[in-house]
Amino acid sequence: MSNSESLRPSGRAANQLRQVKITKDFTKHAEGSVLIEFGDTQVICNASVEERVPPWLRGQGQGWVTSEYGMLPRSTGSRMRREATAGKQSGRTQEIQRLIGRSLRAAVDLKKLGERTIHVDCDVIQADGGTRTASITGGYVALSMAIEKLLADGLLSESPMVQQVASISVGVYQGTPVLDLDYAEDSTAETDMNLVMTDSGHFIEVQGTAEGAPYSMDELQAMLALGQKGIGELTQMQRDALGA
Amino acid sequence: MSNSESLRPSGRAANQLRQVKITKDFTKHAEGSVLIEFGDTQVICNASVEERVPPWLRGQGQGWVTSEYGMLPRSTGSRMRREATAGKQSGRTQEIQRLIGRSLRAAVDLKKLGERTIHVDCDVIQADGGTRTASITGGYVALSMAIEKLLADGLLSESPMVQQVASISVGVYQGTPVLDLDYAEDSTAETDMNLVMTDSGHFIEVQGTAEGAPYSMDELQAMLALGQKGIGELTQMQRDALGA
Amino acid sequence: MSNSESLRPSGRAANQLRQVKITKDFTKHAEGSVLIEFGDTQVICNASVEERVPPWLRGQGQGWVTSEYGMLPRSTGSRMRREATAGKQSGRTQEIQRLIGRSLRAAVDLKKLGERTIHVDCDVIQADGGTRTASITGGYVALSMAIEKLLADGLLSESPMVQQVASISVGVYQGTPVLDLDYAEDSTAETDMNLVMTDSGHFIEVQGTAEGAPYSMDELQAMLALGQKGIGELTQMQRDALGA
Amino acid sequence: MSNSESLRPSGRAANQLRQVKITKDFTKHAEGSVLIEFGDTQVICNASVEERVPPWLRGQGQGWVTSEYGMLPRSTGSRMRREATAGKQSGRTQEIQRLIGRSLRAAVDLKKLGERTIHVDCDVIQADGGTRTASITGGYVALSMAIEKLLADGLLSESPMVQQVASISVGVYQGTPVLDLDYAEDSTAETDMNLVMTDSGHFIEVQGTAEGAPYSMDELQAMLALGQKGIGELTQMQRDALGA
Amino acid sequence: MSNSESLRPSGRAANQLRQVKITKDFTKHAEGSVLIEFGDTQVICNASVEERVPPWLRGQGQGWVTSEYGMLPRSTGSRMRREATAGKQSGRTQEIQRLIGRSLRAAVDLKKLGERTIHVDCDVIQADGGTRTASITGGYVALSMAIEKLLADGLLSESPMVQQVASISVGVYQGTPVLDLDYAEDSTAETDMNLVMTDSGHFIEVQGTAEGAPYSMDELQAMLALGQKGIGELTQMQRDALGA
């Protein structure tokens, strides 16, 4: 399908990612720091190493990887209430940061990490759809950078990374399965599915929600195929960014 | 497969549901009240009608369906902290009740419901795995009862129910795809997937998480097939319970 | 007084309890579990043993008994807000659970209990007046069951139970002192008094509130006499339930 | 009984109140302001008039009386945590302020008060036992002063006060029923009972708790008699303070 | 300037303090207790000694001085919401108590204090402007009393007090720089500046805010000079109160 025929607001082909850009060392303090952009979506992913584990893991000879997610109040089209002012994180925020943490833990052998925690903070500077998938994809790079630093500093002798983890959204927009929904598509799509996958094409997480009409088995299969293609491209970009 | 060959702790066949029981009118005040049991998992689902909608929906000529989820502190093997005492709902609780609400809204034409809210409270009395899928499946029955009462009372002249909604878990346990995981399976399964589907076999929600190793496309397809079978049985039980 | 002359909405005699039913082992996980019913009031009382004491009691060679109380949102005629969602327990809830805990501690020699805590969770499934008195009366049975389990498991060699504890409400309804008020009475009674007493007829707690006009010394004495009668019957039912 | 024979730490007779002092106009802003002292217990009671009622009472043509209670962090022997810092009021605080509000409402015909609220803030400057009973007894005076001001300002044409309300503690200390426990007695008493009564000797609230052994009917009767005596003296002091 | 010429609502000269009164031992439990009055502003300052330090200071061989600030709900012209009820301290309260704590720490050599904390609670009984400066000035006296008690009790062998600390407000009222603003001035002043200074005339804190038009360098200099005069008088009163 040529761009000129595209039904997508952005003019993209149905199976085309937005322009993805990964900028390393975006801030100076974090052990791993990345700005990841999916088109106009921009997320800072900072990985911080802490030399201890949560209380419930102490003394078990393993590490932990966890994540927190936030959005600047005006990262969105109209200003949202700041969660620190509201006094709590929304259900949506908690759901997203639980997903990011779970996904990134799949990339790491926690036993090999040793008794330390890596916090991956994903803060959305500008939102245009797909902030959680960008957070996972960029968070993996920040996490890898922090691990590289631990290796370079001699705090780890062997890498605990076991596989690459990336994430992408797929959906059904105006009846057509499409890859990597932006906000214009996401806000009106009938179905929105987030996939978290490995570089070998296995699944870590599948989360598909019918926003409008329920979707059929055929639509599900089409979305899974689009996702596999996108994940292949993203894991290549991660390797390029990490110089691997 | 005979029970004697089963690898499942309960002796069930891989594609066999636990014994499911739906008791209507379990409590007397709610417009719709159900105790649903999946084996040892017991959930009270109470549907309450409120003759107004949340502030952000006012004046739009439509209704709302929402859900809250809770567990009695000793519904589980060891006592959990009461969320009312802790001063907040956990991320897990919020994630579950958002899922239940989203799923049940798919059963209803909110325009036809009129400017009223139906609250579906799902409270787990005893937990043995699958509390969220039991909540959705039982919540649908309680919701339907509340709608029937609105019709009987003349507050609605036409039913806003558009399709049946039920939910079941599937997973990979010791390398084998299985249907309807109980706690003994759930706590050690490699993969846990919750499906929310309609009586016509379409998908409302697919949420599959690799707890251990990522799962392959083949495993994903096997789990989807098991889920379709289970949903077919559950929607029949819902119809039986409702006398439809 | 015959029922036909009764002024009570339920037709009961002034000194007559509602039908009280105690179902043991209502849920399977708790060390002691009871469903207690006073007419349409239904409360699940679960006693959980924890092998440690609160920080302020550590190292003092004694145990602790404490209670938490909750109501399902639709246990009542119109739905109440869930306290876990509101982010705190109401003053009423806190007042009730402090009363239950204080009352049940009177049943136990905490020194003999050893350094462990018994949590008694009282959750109201259906409310029709008298939920706090039902909680205490049923909570005593659940607590006794947990103690029996500690004895059977050899964790205690001697029972720390020192006396039975039960509770009942009395009040002045339409000018007449009555026993065990149901919701129809409670909501319009001039005076509502809760008594917590022992099997030997002594007082642990007397809480009497004039909702309308203040009550006279004569009315107070009449209520105390009714309460003594009711407590005698309830402590017998507790013994029957426990097989003592 | 002469003081030399007294078993009470203060040397008081069993039926003797501490020295009670009521200072009017203790602060200048409140419509009614009182410092009440029961020996070393000192409580500021400020009554504030607000020309509206809580949302749930609006448009019903009646007023409201409510109370809040607090303790300065170092009103007690060792410093307590400030509740504003802790982020919530304790269960004890909520229980006390609910009691004060309920008691003071018994003094007022809320219909005659009109659509306004009187807030009675009781803040303990120095604590030596009996702060809740001092709050009620002093709060009544502050409330009466605020009502007098409304009458003087022509905002009310007829007094809504219907009866006097005062409160006192009684207890069993070292086996002897005593009146008006101070901290030395309260902290070791077997039984502690708070009475709220009217000037005509009727009961608004009876709250008696066995801290040690349960108390007998005889002890209960002895405490009630002591309380009646004390309330008689306190209501006289209230009248003296108000110049009535 | 004679009072008859004064533009100030109180008739004071521009460089004249309100009547300041320091009453020691205002309450009986605290190690240091003071009621300080600046005209109608009344603040209770209680210093409490705790024989430990906050977790982040443990094992460092030094002590800590901290402060909390509160206002009785009706210390002000119209009733404010109680912060314990609201569930949090306002930004203003936190800002003030951080200022008080920082200021009082300047009076103490924390190394010489030893591993203990002194809490200075400043509670406003009646407010008429200048509550934070009264809190610091009175808090210093309460703190000194607590130190004297530690010396008298032999818990300290050498005083850790290194200098006196006092505080006063200055401002520009109707175009004229004035000393010690009361509420009538404070609420309409163009500029309000709080100074915290030592007995040797050095600055611990300068906080000047233009409420209306920005202030010039000349006005700033005039306010600083007024402040120096006022601090000189206040430190003398502190010495008089302490008998130093």
Place this chain on the structure above:
Amino acid sequence: MSNSESLRPSGRAANQLRQVKITKDFTKHAEGSVLIEFGDTQVICNASVEERVPPWLRGQGQGWVTSEYGMLPRSTGSRMRREATAGKQSGRTQEIQRLIGRSLRAAVDLKKLGERTIHVDCDVIQADGGTRTASITGGYVALSMAIEKLLADGLLSESPMVQQVASISVGVYQGTPVLDLDYAEDSTAETDMNLVMTDSGHFIEVQGTAEGAPYSMDELQAMLALGQKGIGELTQMQRDALGA
């Protein structure tokens, strides 16, 4: 003073600002968006227009300008706890955002703004000292951009901006008064003073705190002079950025 003689860790002269950079339109959604950098300190300032005012201002024919402040968890050398997770903003955060809001309101004639609110969100991406002064200086530019947009869109016919507002820190570092402290200086400075001033050299806010020894009048005067110089340079940069 040449750089080679400087005692400052950065090699700057005592009266030299860090390199300041103002990037407009840093994010795309906000009506005014700026990234401001003071050396390694980076703050995103987003101004959002809301067409209504807070409840307490309604119907008074004026607008409002307010600010919120936040730091990314890893904007600092070691990771800080996320305030949205902690459930509240720290006292420091509240103090800073109150200062920013107060300062920016001095730039605007709120009557001319009309009944609308401008929210200025200042989020620190990377911290190296001086985040609050950078927030005010950059916030002014973002605020001006939002006003320009209101003028361009015809929502305002006349600019409500009355003066420029900028802010800078000064301090005493190793005995020498210096301008614009970075983190290395700020963390060990004896005195830290933040000045908020107008383009005409008047004061909006002076906040000077002795972290170590109190500072003398001479040191205060030296710091004020340095601040005046710095503000002159910053207001020029603001005009350059705005093309004014």
